[in-house]
Amino acid sequence: MEIFLQYLIAGITNGATYALVALGLTLLVGVARLVNFAHGDFFMLGGYLLVFLFVDKEIPYLLSIVITLIVMLILGLLFERIVVHPTINKTWREQLVATLATSIILSNVAILFWGTTPRLAPTKLSLTILRLGPITISSHRFVVFFVAVISFIALSFFTKNTKIGKAMRAASQNRDACLIYGINVNFVSLVTVTISTMMSGLAGVIITPLYNVSPTVGSVMTLKALTSVVMGGLGNTTGAIISAFILGIVEALFSGYVSSQYQDVASFVIMILILVFRPHGMFGKKVGI
Amino acid sequence: MKAIKENKYSIFLIIGVLLLVSILPLLVNLPFVLHVLISTLMYIGFALSYDIVTGQIGAVSLAHASFFGLGAYVTALIGKAIGAPFWLNIIIATILSIGLAIVMSLPAFRLSDLSFSFATLGLALTVQLVVKNWVKITRGPMCIHNVSNSSLWFNGILEISRTNLIAYFYLFLMVDIVIIILYRLISTGRLGRTLTAVRNDEVLASSVGINIQRYKRLTFFISAGIAGAIGSLWAPYISVVCPDYLSMDYTLNLLAIVFIGGSGSLLGVVGGSILLTVWPELLRVTPAFRLIIYGLFLLIFVTSIPNGVKGIISNVNKRLKIN
Amino acid sequence: MESNNPLLVMNKIYSGYGEVKVLKGVSVDIFDKSITCIFGPNGAGKSTLLKTIFGIVPVETGTILCNGKNITNLNPMTILEMGISFVPQGRCNFPNMTVLENLEMGGFTIKRGTIEREIDDVFAKFPILCQKRKDLAGNLSGGQQQILEMAMSLILKPKILLIDEPTLGLAPNLVNDVFETIINVNDQGTTVLIVEQNAKKVLEISDFAFVLDLGKNWMHGTAKEISENPKVKLHYLGL
Incomplete structure (x- = not known):
């Protein structure tokens, strides 16, 4: 039972990370109708930037996070202008090739800068192990969980209470209608892509004190986020978050009881099963975010 | 970019050029030049095998490197265990690759378009993960070194070894000619005409009784088999087999060749292979740098060409219909 | 006339x-x-x-x-x-947003501050929309959705x-x-x-x-x- 709880806690915090990444992806899918194969690579870059700033340059943790987020914001803007905007009205094939090309560019740029050796950014908190009876948890897991929850609340507040946030929801529910009311879809898409990129990067930043980051982690993360998004129903934010937590927990249990080496396979299998048997997700059909 | 003009004589043009190239090694017998030529020939065959799927059935598979890698590993492992002749290696690699393709097709061909691509990506990562972690057999990330090249003989007639690059060159040249003929047969033969019908109007094709799924799967299996065979030839030449062989990097090389060259066009794919293989080999750039350049090429191509990939595919289709 | x-x-x-x-x-x-x-x-x-x-x-x-x-x-x-405003054929509202939010989207191009007044005007003209202001547009009847869409276009006072x-x-x-x-x-x-x-x-x-x-x-x-x-x-x- 203790060991089960231990896995469960790991699963929930990993799920929180996946949820951050998946939430960014589902926003993008909902608003821009674009599946971004480079989404996980922004997670990877977030992790590396933290390692670079915090470990290599010894910049304080919080400041490192702020700098990383600013860099992610700039990357998000560039990504929207260079990749998303030119392909937004093209077919899935062009979007696939363009975002996949971006993914390969980003992961190989990471190789050029940081090599292929996995890196970790341990912090004081991540090295502080809490003992709750027989269970041991790194205190950083609480940070992960709370940052994720705060991000969900902030995003929800943003989409429900700001004009541009509401326009994001409008664009995801009925893109054609936006034209009729003069909603600037271009600007909405720019904001969405930037938020999406920043969320993916933030996930990388908060998890790298616990797990290694390596250049190839991007495509694996993209697939996990995709799995959550498809499970949740394309564009359904709540569905994506719940699915990401389920995925994190299933993976942690699989890793604990079956095989840690093949942990990722569990999520790929889930993805394929969902695609084949529940292509509209686990929570019924719903339009938009 | 205007797609390269293609007609029914293009196959003779390409084979003619290849035969011309075939006297090259007799003129310049430099190992480095030969290596560039061999790599290019390998990529021509590999890319053509990939384009059988992208060009003919319009699906973007992201698992093609899995078959290539499987072929390479199978050959390396047979070499370590018994040392079979190369043709036997090829046969075993082809059969196992088709077997893997059959397994992959079970879920993947129940999906279409983007979902097919997701699924193949998931499957490809799974296969790579297995190869990486099954250290007992594959040595995992430590790679298999010194792949037996003694296995590359043909009943004592043709002795091929790593030192005999010219023999490798001719071997790949022959294999390419076989693949080109196969590619042509698939694109213009009965299978090709059926697939064109399916691409043009899937509903109509199925309403006249064409079993679309069967044809699509068949094409996928053939493509996988060829990739396995190429992997089987490549392993002893390059002498090291690593899990990287199954990675997305190889698939991206192919995507770049096929989409920039012109999917569905023999001349386009062969041209793309030459264009995208020769210069990185000549400049000896690192794989990471090479992939960055390919990614940039692809990105510029897809975002700035008005009709993009699809326009070129449909242009090619139009031409195929005219022929 | x-x-x-x-x-x-x-x-x-x-x-x-x-x-x-x-x-x-x-x-x-x-x-x-x-x-x-x-x-x-x-x-x-x-x-x-x-x-x-x-x-x-x-x-x-x-x-x-x-x-x-x-x-x-x-x-x-x-x-x-x-x-000039346009109410096209077919649904042109945002089904998972409330009636009020839909009207806000209809007035997307209006400057902040004046939109509330415009929406109050619309509510005065269409009491049914005021009644259902918190409902999701997708849950309204077909006729109500049509009226909502006209109201969304009228926010800009075309x-x-x-x-x-x-x-x-x-x-x-x-x-x-x-x-x-x-x-x-x-x-x-x-x-x-x-x-x-x-x-x-x-x-x-x-x-x-x-x-x-x-x-x-x-x-x-x-x-x-x-x-x-x-x-x-x-x-x-x-x-």
Whole structure:
């Protein structure tokens, strides 16, 4: 039972990370109708930037996070202008090739800068192990969980209470209608892509004190986020978050009881099963975010 | 970019050029030049095998490197265990690759378009993960070194070894000619005409009784088999087999060749292979740098060409219909 | 009611998608504060005519003037700013947003601060929307959604409202509600251009009518003239 709880806690915090990444992806899918194969690579870059700033340059943790987020914001803007905007009205094939090309560019740029050796950014908190009876948890897991929850609340507040946030929801529910009311879809898409990129990067930043980051982690993360998004129903934010937590927990249990080496396979299998048997997700059909 | 003009004589043009190239090694017998030529020939065959799927059935598979890698590993492992002749290696690699393709097709061909691509990506990562972690057999990330090249003989007639690059060159040249003929047969033969019908109007094709799924799967299996065979030839030449062989990097090389060259066009794919293989080999750039350049090429191509990939595919289709 | 200078003039318009021209020399005059209806068989180019005015379908030749200003081939955003709003055929609301949020989206281009007043105005005109302000648009009935969409377009206080087949797929009792709404909108000073299949009903509320056929003008006049025309009676009114 203790060991089960231990896995469960790991699963929930990993799920929180996946949820951050998946939430960014589902926003993008909902608003821009674009599946971004480079989404996980922004997670990877977030992790590396933290390692670079915090470990290599010894910049304080919080400041490192702020700098990383600013860099992610700039990357998000560039990504929207260079990749998303030119392909937004093209077919899935062009979007696939363009975002996949971006993914390969980003992961190989990471190789050029940081090599292929996995890196970790341990912090004081991540090295502080809490003992709750027989269970041991790194205190950083609480940070992960709370940052994720705060991000969900902030995003929800943003989409429900700001004009541009509401326009994001409008664009995801009925893109054609936006034209009729003069909603600037271009600007909405720019904001969405930037938020999406920043969320993916933030996930990388908060998890790298616990797990290694390596250049190839991007495509694996993209697939996990995709799995959550498809499970949740394309564009359904709540569905994506719940699915990401389920995925994190299933993976942690699989890793604990079956095989840690093949942990990722569990999520790929889930993805394929969902695609084949529940292509509209686990929570019924719903339009938009 | 205007797609390269293609007609029914293009196959003779390409084979003619290849035969011309075939006297090259007799003129310049430099190992480095030969290596560039061999790599290019390998990529021509590999890319053509990939384009059988992208060009003919319009699906973007992201698992093609899995078959290539499987072929390479199978050959390396047979070499370590018994040392079979190369043709036997090829046969075993082809059969196992088709077997893997059959397994992959079970879920993947129940999906279409983007979902097919997701699924193949998931499957490809799974296969790579297995190869990486099954250290007992594959040595995992430590790679298999010194792949037996003694296995590359043909009943004592043709002795091929790593030192005999010219023999490798001719071997790949022959294999390419076989693949080109196969590619042509698939694109213009009965299978090709059926697939064109399916691409043009899937509903109509199925309403006249064409079993679309069967044809699509068949094409996928053939493509996988060829990739396995190429992997089987490549392993002893390059002498090291690593899990990287199954990675997305190889698939991206192919995507770049096929989409920039012109999917569905023999001349386009062969041209793309030459264009995208020769210069990185000549400049000896690192794989990471090479992939960055390919990614940039692809990105510029897809975002700035008005009709993009699809326009070129449909242009090619139009031409195929005219022929 | 009739003034000498029409508010909106379409002069010999050729427009359509790519090489296929749907409108082949259509001319239409819309007078200020009138209701003008357009009907005709399928493929006559009725919807295309509205989309052409709104800048969604490009004009090849011909000019569109609004208040004397040339608005040919301006983009929808600019047309909207000129005071022309469009209620297209099919659902054009945001189903998972509340009625209130939908109205806010309708007024997306309005500056902050004034939008609340505009929405209060709309609620005064359409009490049913005020009642359902917290409901999701997707949960409203078909007729209510149609009214919501008109309200969303009216937030910007347009001079001209273009409406495409507002009663398509509605139950007969809701059709009357929608027509009543259109009369109310017009009474408050908005010029209405409406495309409608239900020629009989729409002629009852219109001042002027245009009948299109195969992308060309077939007939036009006051609604009264048109509804008394024997050919119209035969083809459209089932008399």
